[in-house]
Amino acid sequence: MKLKNLKTIVAQAVIDYIPSGSILGIGTGTTVLKFIKILSNVKNLINGTVSSSKISTLYLKKYGMKVFDLNNINHLPLYIDGADAINNNMEMIKGGGGALTGEKILANIADKFICIIDQTKIVEILGTSFPLPVEVIPMAKSYLMREFIKLGGVPKYRKNIITDNGNIIIDIYNLKILDPIKMENVINSFPGVVTVGLFALRKADIILIGTNQGVKIIK
Numbered sequence: 157m158k159l160k161n162l163k164t165i166v167a168q169a170v171i172d173y174i175p176s177g178s179i180l181g182i183g184t185g186t187t188v189l190k191f192i193k194i195l196s197n198v199k200n201l202i203n204g205t206v207s208s209s210k211i212s213t214l215y216l217k218k219y220g221m222k223v224f225d226l227n228n229i230n231h232l233p234l235y236i237d238g239a240d241a242i243n244n245n246m247e248m249i250k251g252g253g254g255a256l257t258g259e260k261i262l263a264n265i266a267d268k269f270i271c272i273i274d275q276t277k278i279v280e281i282l283g284t285s286f287p288l289p290v291e292v293i294p295m296a297k298s299y300l301m302r303e304f305i306k307l308g309g310v311p312k313y314r315k316n317i318i319t320d321n322g323n324i325i326i327d328i329y330n331l332k333i334l335d336p337i338k339m340e341n342v343i344n345s346f347p348g349v350v351t352v353g354l355f356a357l358r359k360a361d362i363i364l365i366g367t368n369q370g371v372k373i374i375k
């Protein structure tokens with residue numbers, strides 16, 4: 157099956173998990189975009205959405221979906237999002253699209269986080285195949301790059317990207333993340349770090365994987 161079809165089958169399958177009449181948290185990325193299109197055909201199923209990024213908000217509105225401001229919502233039963241890499245403990249690297257801060261806020265608030273991925277995202281060790289994105293306050297860029305080198309990584313400033321929050325992204329290459337929770341805590345502790353794209357403290361609850369054999373479910 158082509159990659160885009162793996163994303164489509166998983167975007168379709170997650171519809172069955174949506175509680176009717178709820179407000180739904182929406183992630184960012186190409187799989188989520190497919191999900192938004194499919195969701196728009198059954199939009200009466202939900203009361204509306206909250207969005208993790210400006211780009212997803214744009215698409216949600218384009219497809220006629222109601223988008224609430226998160227500050228006006230006090231309960232989020234479900235968050236649906238993709239990932240860039242995920243290990244067999246449901247810990248993830250996210251933020252390849254630069255929306256990691258909005259994604260992490262929604263993932264943390266939601267009662268349940270369902271991750272929708274294609275089979276290429278499964279990895280044994282995080283950090284080896286996909287670099288770890290970190291959203292950073294611009295004035296801390298050089299300091300943080302030095303700290304990331306000390307962690308054993310190769311940091312690279314992502315050019316021409318300003319996040320939804322007006323910050324920059326540093327991608328850390330070649331990090332072998334053997335203890336994701338520890339690494340998330342360490343990177344969180346540096347002043348100037350807004351969000352690290354490591355989702356280990358709050359990992360996925362359910363993973364739906366688009367494979368050549370159909371949708372595989374991991375709980």
Ligand code: ABF
Nearest residue numbers: 185186187238250251252253
């Ligand atoms: C999202 O999924 C982002 O964090 C990440 O960049 C994106 C990548 O997945 P996709 O293959 O769906 O574009 O959660």
